[in-house]
Amino acid sequence: MPAPDNPSRSREPIRIPWIWAGLVALLVAGIPWYLPEGTIGPTVLGMPLWTWVTIGSSVALCAYLSWVLTRHWHLVEDIEEAEAAAPTSDTGADGTEGRH
Amino acid sequence: MDTLTFSGTAGIVVLSAYAAMMLLIGYFVGRGKQGTRHDMKGHYLAGGNLGVIVLFFTLYATQYSGNTVIGYAPQAYREGFPWWQSVTFFTAIIAGYMLFAPRLYVLAKKHSFITPTDWVRHRFGSPAVTLLAAFLMLWGLANYLLEQLIAMGHAITGLTGNTVPYQAGVAVFVCVMLTYSWMGGMRAVALTDVMQGVALLLGVLALLIGAFSLAGGSPVDTAQYLVDNEPEAMAVPSLTESINWLSMIIMVGVGLALYPHAIQRIYSARSERTLKRSLLPMVWMPLITAGVVFCIGMVGIRLFPGLSDSDAEQLVGMIANEVAGVNIVFYIAMVLLFGGVVAAIVSTADSVLLSFSSIVSQDIYARYVRPEASEHRQVLAGKIIGVVVVFGLLVLAWNPPSTLVNIFVLKIELLVQLAPAFILGLYWNRLAARPVFWGMAAGAALAGGMTIVGVEAIYGVHGGMVGLLLNLVICVVGSLLPHRTGVRPGPRGEEEVLPAVPDRG
Secondary structure, eight states, rough: OOOOOOOGGOOGGGOHHHHHHHHHHHHHHTTTSSSOTOOOOOTTEEEEEHHHHHHHHHHHHHHHHHHHHHHSOOOSSSHHHHHHHHHOOOOOSSOOOOOO | TTTTTOHHHHHHHHHHHHHHHHHHHHHHHHHHTTTTTHHHHHHGGGOOOBHHHHHHHHHHHSSOOOHHHHHEEEEEEHOOOOEEEEEHHHHHHHHHHHHHHHHHHHHHHHHOOHHHHHHHHHHHHHHHHHHHHHHHHHHHHHHHHHHHHHHHOOOOOOOHHTEEEEEEHHHHHHHHHHHHHHHHHHHHHHHHHHHHHHHHHHHHHHHHHHHHHHHOOOOHHHHHHHHHHHHHHHHHOHHHHHHHHHHHHHHHHHHHHHHHHHHHHHHHBSSSSHHHHHHHHHHHHHTTTTHHHHHHHHHHHSSSSSSOOHHTTTTTHHHHHHHHOHHHHHHHHHHHHHHHHHHHHHHHHHHHHHHHHHHHHIIIIIIIOOOOOHHHHHHHHHHHHHHHHHHHHHHHHHHHOOOOOHHHHHHHHGGGGGGIIIHHHHHHTOOOHHHHHHHHHHHHHHHHHHTTTTOOTTTTTHHHHHHHHHHHHHHHHHHHHHHOOOOOOOOOSSGGGGGGOOOOO
């Protein structure tokens, strides 16, 4: 598979350090290492506040990964799109792609 | 699972319907697509042409087994809120994919990889590294398959109210699975995954609604009940448990992404865009699947307080019994749920078996046993060995180990040792074959040894992660050392991949 015509558009998550710094921050924020063992603390809607922080960090992690997937992974998409636009496009198992 | 009071004839009907649908899918797929049965890429990768919807469901059904429901709800019951980690570690698998999938996808298309071992062979050019990687993969896959067979037997027995014996139930569904996998390969496996994934998802949501209605009041009331009456379930864990929590997230996030059948789904994607679009909903599925199962486990603390660890293993069945008694709608939903659980177990088992067969076929039979064999013969050999292995594992499944979650940890601790060969190997050109071999061997020996002597973790860090650390040190230090004449570092990888343009934006 040849290299893309416009390498400046090429994006790969592994090459972007702050993506991984953000990921580590979200993972660490979701674990209650910062509170003493046995703490329950104030409750919000029936649940301890720390559990909301943990749930919130999980949701934020999902949103963050969705954003990274969408915006920072772009290696050969342009080439494949160009190839797929060629007259001999194929339809596959679910028929949802192959025509671009 | 062994005491489902709502099951019986209805369960047999539902299971028979699921089995018939799976066989029909296998039949039509095998008949409809040329090459599905006879060529390696067609059989094991669906021709590398899976679209968004099917790829998403096959990723989903492969990642979430029926065991996620049956085994993880009791785990939430036992551990309390800290088991929320299951949601995070399933999410972390997508981060694990992002460590290597973008580049591996490109290389797999370029070099027509079929098995994960193809990358190892291509990158290191070393039979020793390739064989060790294949051995670890086969070992992990066999263990995983065994786990699925055991869970399948319990689920079938439970759903049919013990009218179908454990052995007979497993044998029948294994035959169904082997038949459609034989006929339709990856394409049949992926299409049955759509049905199996939908069944599991709907069933789990029905169980959650039923469990909350049984508990009475709102979810807030249940949470408040737990804080007031079972405070240890909602309390902050110790620092060691917090470290264990993080260790689990990293180990599962990297380890599960490196499962051979997961890697082969990367190879199967029609395009980069397809792969990304399939992974996008996968990011949110932990909240909908593991999160829902977690909630069921927590509600179980209120519904059935004071269960022993072994009694808690029956928690999902106990809740389902109560939910099924509410009204006819919930009764039907519970029968469908357990049918979905069986289907989900089968869907995971078929993916594992297909991957196992492909490694045997491509990396052992075609390379060392009969290098001159035609592709048709290679596929046939993989299928036959797959059947033999399944029936060998069935013999083990008749006497299953007691706790399913422990088996799960056992296999992942070895498979995670593949990480340096895949992740470092993709990006660090200096990584050499010999340190990779010794690192992988030492990491696997340490992780396996710790499990054998009963040391699960050191200061909360799992044996698999301790082994991986040793593995990494050996890989890095060994590759940085001056090489003797004739020993070269990894020859391929970086230079053939796409432009390495760092993106700071």
